[in-house]
Every structure is written in structure tokens, then in C-alpha cells.
Amino acid sequence: MAKKILILNGSPKKDGNTSIMADWFSTAVRSKGAEVEIVRTAFLKYKTLGCISCRKCQESDRYECCIDDDAKPVLTKMAEADAIVFATLLYFFGASAQLKLIFDRMFSLYKWDNDAGTMQTPLKGKTMVLLASAFEDIGLDALEKPFVLTAEYTDMKFESILVANAGVSGEISKKRPDSKEKIEKLAMKIC
Numbered sequence: 001m002a003k004k005i006l007i008l009n010g011s012p013k014k015d016g017n018t019s020i021m022a023d024w025f026s027t028a029v030r031s032k033g034a035e036v037e038i039v040r041t042a043f044l045k046y047k048t049l050g051c052i053s054c055r056k057c058q059e060s061d062r063y064e065c066c067i068d069d070d071a072k073p074v075l076t077k078m079a080e081a082d083a084i085v086f087a088t089l090l091y092f093f094g095a096s097a098q099l100k101l102i103f104d105r106m107f108s109l110y111k112w113d114n115d116a117g118t119m120q121t122p123l124k125g126k127t128m129v130l131l132a133s134a135f136e137d138i139g140l141d142a143l144e145k146p147f148v149l150t151a152e153y154t155d156m157k158f159e160s161i162l163v164a165n166a167g168v169s170g171e172i173s174k175k176r177p178d179s180k181e182k183i184e185k186l187a188m189k190i191c
């Protein structure tokens with residue numbers, strides 16, 4: 001069966017380095033027969049500024065966020081995908097806020113039973129991929145850490161391509177042409 005791959009592109013730039021990385025990945029997995037969707041998280045319409053910690057999602061058996069906005073169907077797609085790819089640029093040593101807004105809404109894809117000390121999630125066993133770039137060569141390890149910890153916590157496989165010295169928006173093809181091959185290799189591995 002074709003692998004389902006969901007790419008969450010957290011850059012506000014349509015033709016920037018993040019979008020280029022997401023496109024390289026998407027073209028490669030599609031050539032292997034995967035079903036791919038790219039969601040530009042900066043252009044989703046939200047009713048709230050991120051997760052509002054209402055915890056209503058924890059009162060129902062369904063893995064869905066109670067805030068009925070553009071994030072809701074994307075979260076459903078995350079639960080159905082074989083691999084979730086987070087693509088972001090480095091914003092002051094972390095991921096972009098535009099990606100973090102939806103990342104925190106993943107809270108609704110976990111069910112905790114604090115008395116029993118258990119957690120269940122449909123994300124378990126899936127693959128998480130991080131694609132990130134930065135202008136300089138400091139800070140991508142800091143950006144990566146929350147993704148690594150979340151993948152470990154969730155029992156997901158984790159892969160990343162971190163591209164330092166990628167230049168300003170759109171320069172990655174010129175400044176780090178080697179990154180295309182790395183992304184294509186990873187895409188083949190995922191499929």
C-alpha cells in the first residue's frame with residue numbers, strides 16, 4: 001500500500017529554503033509511489049493562538065481537537081499518516097512559531113490516564129522527520145531537541161536533515177546543493 005506522508009511546512013516564505021526542502025522531499029517520495037500532502041501552516045486560519053490548554057480533548061475518546069478551525073483536519077491527517085514531516089527554518093534557535101502553533105495542538109492526539117500513569121496515541125510507531133535550515137551554523141541542535149524528545153516520548157522513529165549555512169530565503173540550492181541528495185536519500189529510506 002502507498003505510504004501516506006504529511007509535510008507540515010512552517011515557513012511563511014513560499015519560495016524559501018524550507019519550501020525548497022519540502023519540495024525536494026515531496027518529489028522524491030512521490031516518485032516512490034507515496035501519497036504526499038504539503039500543508040503550509042503559516043496560512044492556516046486559527047480560532048485561537050495555539051493550544052489554549054482547555055483539556056477538553058482529554059474528556060472524549062476521540063483523538064480530535066475541540067477547536068473547530070483549519071488545524072482540526074490537519075491533526076486528523078497526522079493521525080492517519082505513516083510519516084509526519086516537520087519543515088521549518090531556524091527562528092532564534094527554535095522552530096518557527098507558525099509550526100509551533102500546530103505542533104502544540106497535537107496534544108489532542110494523546111490520551112493520558114494520570115491515575116493509571118498511561119498514555120495512548122495513534123502517533124505511536126509512525127515516523128517523524130525534521131527538515132530544518134539556518135543562515136549560520138549555530139542552533140540547529142537546539143531546534144532539533146524538542147522534536148527528538150517528542151518522538152522518543154511518543155515512540156516514533158525519528159530522522160532529520162539539518163542544513164546550516166543555507167543562506168537567506170531561496171539560497172539553499174546554491175549555498176548547500178549537497179542537501180538535496182541527503183533529503184532524497186532520506187525520502188527513499190522512508191518509503
Ligand SMILES: Cc1cc2nc3c(=O)[nH]c(=O)nc-3n(C[C@H](O)[C@H](O)[C@H](O)COP(=O)(O)O)c2cc1C
Nearest residue numbers: 011016017018089090091092093133134135136169
Ligand atoms: C525571524 C528570523 C530569525 C532567524 N534566526 C536565525 C538564527 O537564530 N540563526 C540562523 O542561523 N538563522 C536565523 N534566521 C535565518 C533563517 O533561519 C534561514 O535563512 C533560513 O534558511 C530561511 O528559511 P526560509 O527561506 O524558509 O524562510 C532567522 C530568520 C528570521 C526571519
